[in-house]
Amino acid sequence: MSAVTQSEVSGRISLEGVTKKFGEAEAIKNISLTLHKGEFVALLGASGCGKSTTLRLLAGLETATSGRVMLNGRDVTKEGPAARNIALMFQSYALYPHLTVAQNISMPLRLGRMSALQRLPGAGLLSNSVRGMQDAIAKRVLEVATTLRLEKLLQRKPSQLSGGQQQRVALARALVRDPSAFLLDEPLSNLDTQLRGDTRDELRALHRRTQYPFLLVTHDQSDALSMADRIAVMIDGQIAQLGTPKNIFETPANIAVATFIGNHRMNMVPPGEAELLHTAGGQCHVGVRPEDVRISPNGKLEAVVESIAFHGEETILRMKTQNNTTLRTMLRGTQSLPSQGQTVGLAVEQSAMHFFDRQGQRQKVPQ
Amino acid sequence: MKLSNIIVVGALAIGAAMVLLPFFWMISISLKPQGEIFTADLRILPQHPTLMNYWKAIVETDIPLYLLNGVIVTGSILVLQLVVTIPCAYALAHRDFMGRKLFFGAIVAALLVPFHVTAIPIFIGFAQLKILNTYTALILPFVSTAFGLFLLRQAYAQIPDEIIDAARVDGMSEMGIAWRIGFPLCMPTVIAFAIFSVTAHWNDLFWPLIATTDPDLATPPRGILFFRDQESGDDVGPLMAGAALITAPLIIGFLMAQKRFTQGLASTGLKG
Numbered sequence: 001m002s003a004v005t006q007s008e009v010s011g012r013i014s015l016e017g018v019t020k021k022f023g024e025a026e027a028i029k030n031i032s033l034t035l036h037k038g039e040f041v042a043l044l045g046a047s048g049c050g051k052s053t054t055l056r057l058l059a060g061l062e063t064a065t066s067g068r069v070m071l072n073g074r075d076v077t078k079e080g081p082a083a084r085n086i087a088l089m090f091q092s093y094a095l096y097p098h099l100t101v102a103q104n105i106s107m108p109l110r111l112g113r114m115s116a117l118q119r120l121p122g123a124g125l126l127s128n129s130v131r132g133m134q135d136a137i138a139k140r141v142l143e144v145a146t147t148l149r150l151e152k153l154l155q156r157k158p159s160q161l162s163g164g165q166q167q168r169v170a171l172a173r174a175l176v177r178d179p180s181a182f183l184l185d186e187p188l189s190n191l192d193t194q195l196r197g198d199t200r201d202e203l204r205a206l207h208r209r210t211q212y213p214f215l216l217v218t219h220d221q222s223d224a225l226s227m228a229d230r231i232a233v234m235i236d237g238q239i240a241q242l243g244t245p246k247n248i249f250e251t252p253a254n255i256a257v258a259t260f261i262g263n264h265r266m267n268m269v270p271p272g273e274a275e276l277l278h279t280a281g282g283q284c285h286v287g288v289r290p291e292d293v294r295i296s297p298n299g300k301l302e303a304v305v306e307s308i309a310f311h312g313e314e315t316i317l318r319m320k321t322q323n324n325t326t327l328r329t330m331l332r333g334t335q336s337l338p339s340q341g342q343t344v345g346l347a348v349e350q351s352a353m354h355f356f357d358r359q360g361q362r363q364k365v366p367q
Numbered sequence: 368m369k370l371s372n373i374i375v376v377g378a379l380a381i382g383a384a385m386v387l388l389p390f391f392w393m394i395s396i397s398l399k400p401q402g403e404i405f406t407a408d409l410r411i412l413p414q415h416p417t418l419m420n421y422w423k424a425i426v427e428t429d430i431p432l433y434l435l436n437g438v439i440v441t442g443s444i445l446v447l448q449l450v451v452t453i454p455c456a457y458a459l460a461h462r463d464f465m466g467r468k469l470f471f472g473a474i475v476a477a478l479l480v481p482f483h484v485t486a487i488p489i490f491i492g493f494a495q496l497k498i499l500n501t502y503t504a505l506i507l508p509f510v511s512t513a514f515g516l517f518l519l520r521q522a523y524a525q526i527p528d529e530i531i532d533a534a535r536v537d538g539m540s541e542m543g544i545a546w547r548i549g550f551p552l553c554m555p556t557v558i559a560f561a562i563f564s565v566t567a568h569w570n571d572l573f574w575p576l577i578a579t580t581d582p583d584l585a586t587p588p589r590g591i592l593f594f595r596d597q598e599s600g601d602d603v604g605p606l607m608a609g610a611a612l613i614t615a616p617l618i619i620g621f622l623m624a625q626k627r628f629t630q631g632l633a634s635t636g637l638k639g
Contacts, residue, residue: 061532082538094533098551111538173537 012036013058013086013181013213018067020053027053029237030067035181035213040204042216042224045234046260051217054234055183058215059088071180082111087179087212091186093170095158101169102141102154108177109137144176164195175210182212188223200227221261225249233257255285255360264290264316267327269301271358276301277348278355280365285356290316292352293329295338299345303327305338319344390614397421397607404603420608429582430609433590434616440505440586441568445561447510456519456553457545461531471520477513483573490577504578505586509568515560522556523549558624569617587613 014034020027027050035041045051056062057069060081069077076084095104110119114133117123124131145151148168158166167187174182187203188196204227207214218224224231225245233241233248241253252258258266266287274281277288277300303319306326315331317338327346331337338344355363391411396404397420399413424430458464459471489508493499498507526549534544550557568586575589582593594609 056532059536061535081536086536088533088536090529090533092527092529094527094529096530096534096548107534107539108537111543116543173533 012070012072014070015054015057015064016068016070018054018057018064018069020050020057020062021065027237028057031237031239033232033239033242035215037213038211040207040214040216040227040229042218042228042231043234044218044221044224044231044260047219049234050237051219051234052185055088055185055215055217058181059086059183060084061088085112085177085180086183087174087177087181088183089167089170089174089185089187091189093158093166093190095166095169095173097158099157100154101145101150101156101158101161102138104158104169105145105150105154105172105176106137106141108173109140112177113137140176141172144172148172148175163190164199167191167199171206175206179212181215182207182210183215183217185217186219187216188218188220203227222263225261233260235260251362252287252354253362255287255356258287258354258356262289264328264330266290266354267293268356269321269325269327270323273301273321273323273325278350278353278365280355280363283358284363284365285358285360286348287354287356288348288352290328290330292348293327294347295329295331295344296347297345299347301346302343303346305340305342305344308337308340319346393607393610396603397611399604401602401604420604421612423605424608424612428594428605428609429585429590430587430594430612432583433585433587434613436583436585436590437569437587437613437616439502441565443502443506444509444568445564447506448512448515448560448564449557451511452515452519453550454542454545455516456523457541457549459516459520460523461526461528461544462541474513474516474520478517480513482508486574486577493578500579500581500584502584505575505584508574509564512564515564518556518560519553522553526552562621562624565620566617 012034015031018031019029031054033041033043033054043051043054053062057064060069060076060079060083064077067077068075071084071086081088096107099107114130118127118130118133124134141154142151145154148171150165150168150172153161153165153169158169161169167190184203188199191199200223203214203216216224216227228245230243231241231245231248232239235256241248241257248257249261252261252266255268259268266289269277269281269286269288271281271283271285274284274286277286278284280286301321303321305317305319307318309316309318313332315337317329317331319327319329321327329346353365355365357363395411395413398416398418400415400417400419403410403413403415459467459474485508490499493504493507498504530548530552531544534548539547570588571586572588572592575584575586576592579585579589582590585593591606591609591613595606
C-alpha cells in the first residue's frame with residue numbers, strides 16, 4: 001500500500017474531492033484541502049461562499065455528498081463529530097447557558113471519558129474510580145483554565161462574563177480534550193477593535209504552543225493575512241487559490257481573488273483600454289492596486305475625478321475613464337490634490353501591474 | 368388618582384369579587400358548625416368558626432384516598448407526557464427527517480380536536496383490552512399530548528443551532544442533547560406546561576366518570592361525587608371542607624411555582 005509512515009500521517013486532516021449538495025444546490029464543489037500538524041490555515045471568503053459548510057464537513061456536522069474526509073490516514077467521511085475528536089469554536093461561542101464555566105469546559109471530557117452511569121449525580125460518592133476520574137477532569141479543567149486566565153471565573157455562568165471572557169471559555173472548552181484539529185468559525189467577528197488585535201496574537205501564540213492543525217474561517221482578509229501560514233480563498237463553493245498570504249497578495253491567480261484581497265479593491269482595466277498602460281493590455285485585463293496608481297502629467301490613461309474621500313493618513317480618489325471604467329487611487333499626504341471634475345493622467349509602474357486573460361486567469365507577461 | 372384609574376380598578380375589583388365569591392363561600396361554610404349553615408339569615412362569616420368539618424372530611428370519608436389517587440394519576444400523566452414529549456419536541460425542532468413538516472402539521476391539527484371526540488373510541492378500545500377501571504385507563508389516554516408537543520417544540524426551536532452543534536462536537540448523544548441541554552433551557556416552558564397539565568387532569572371529571580366505576584380509583588372531583596351521592600345530602604359542611612381540601616394542592620402549587628413561572632417568562636434564559 002502507500003509508503004506514508006505513521007509520523008507523517010498523524011495530525012493531518014484532509015478533504016478529498018468533497019462535494020456537498022443541499023437539495024439541488026451545490027454548496028461545495030469538489031474541494032480538496034489538507035491541514036498538516038502545526039499548520040495554521042485560513043479559509044477566506046465572502047459570506048455564502050461555502051466556507052462554513054466546509055468547516056462543518058470537517059467537523060462532521062454535515063456529511064459529504066461525494067468525496068472523502070480523511071483523518072490521520074483514516075476515512076471518517078461517515079463518522080459523526082464525536083468520533084473525529086475535532087474541536088470547533090463557534091462564532092457565537094455556543095456556551096451552555098445553564099452550566100457554570102467549569103461545567104462548560106469539562107463537558108467534552110465528561111462525555112468522552114465517563115459512561116452515562118458514571119456521569120449520574122452522586123456516582124462519585126459511591127465509587128472510587130469515578131471519583132478518580134472526576135478529580136483528573138477537574139485538574140485538567142483547572143490547567144486549561146489557568147493558561148487562559150479563567151481560573152477565577154470557574155463558578156460563574158456564561159451570562160455573567162464579558163464577550164472576551166466568553167470567548168476564552170469557548171477556547172478552553174475546545175482545547176481541554178487534546179483535539180485532532182482545531183476549527184475556528186469567525187472567532188474575531190464579535191470582538192471590538194482593541195480586543196481583536198490582542199486575540200489575534202493570543203490565537204497565534206496558542207497555535208505555536210499547541211501545534212494542533214488550526215483552520216480559521218473568516219470573511220476578514222486582514223485576519224487571514226495576519227494570522228495564517230496558508231490561505232485558501234473560497235469563491236462560489238470552490239477554492240480559487242491556495243497559498244501563503246504573501247503569495248496570494250502578490251500573485252493572485254485570477255481576477256476574482258485579485259479583487260477580493262487587499263484593503264482597497266484592485267482596479268481592473270479591461271482589455272483594449274488597458275493598452276494605454278501596457279502593450280499587453282490589448283488582449284489582457286490589467287489590474288493595479290489603488291496604492292500603485294500615480295497621478296502624472298505623462299500618464300496616457302486619462303480619467304475624470306468623481307469624488308475625493310479623506311481617510312486621515314491617506315486620501316482616496318474615485319475616477320472614471322472615458323470608457324466608464326471606475327478607478328481608485330490612494331494618495332499619501334494632502335499636498336497637490338486634484339479637484340473634483342478635473343481630468344488627470346494616470347501612470348503605473350510595470351512591476352505593479354497584474355495581467356489577466358479574457359477568462360480572468362493570471363497571465364505571465366514578459367517584462 | 369385619575370377617574371379613569373378608579374373606573375378600571377373598580378371594574379377589576381368587581382370582576383375579582385365575582386370570581387372569588389364561590390371560593391370564599393366554600394371556605395366560609397367549611398368553617399361553620401352544622402347548626403349555622405342552614406339558618407334563615409345570610410351570614411358571610413362564621414360566628415363560631417370550627418375545624419370540625421375538616422376533621423370529618425379527613426377521618427370519616429375517603430377524601431385522603433381521592434387525593435392520593437389524584438397525585439398518582441396526575442403525577443404519572445405528567446412524567447410520561449414529558450418522557451414522550453421532550454425527545455419528540457427536540458426532533459421536530461432540530462432534526463431533519465422525512466415528513467417532519469407533515470408531523471408538525473398533524474400535531475397542530477390535533478390541537479383542534481377536543482378530547483371528548485376521541486373519548487368514546489378510546490373507551491371502547493379500553494373495554495376490549497379489559498383495562499377499564501384501572502390506573503392505566505386513567506393515565507394512558509393523556510400520555511401523548513398535542514398541546515405539550517406544540518408548546519415544547521416552539522420552546523426547543525428557540526435554542527440556537529450552534530449550541531446543539533456544540534453539544535454534538537463535545538460528543539453528546541442526541542438523547543443527551545434533548546434532556547441535558549434542551550430540558551434545562553426550556554424549563555420555563557416545561558413548568559408552564561406542567562401547570563396546565565396538572566390542573567387539567569387534577570380537575571378532570573369527564574374521563575374518570577367514563578373510565579372508572581370503582582370508588583377506590585376515584586380522582587378528587589370524581590370522589591366528591593361519590594361523597595355527595597352517598598352521605599352528604601344535608602351534610603354540607605364536610606362536603607365543602609372536602610372541596611376546599613381538593614382545590615388546596617392546586618392553589619398552593621400555583622403560588623409556589625408562580626414566581627419561577629413568571630420569572631421564566633420574563634427572561635428567556637438563552638442569552639449568552
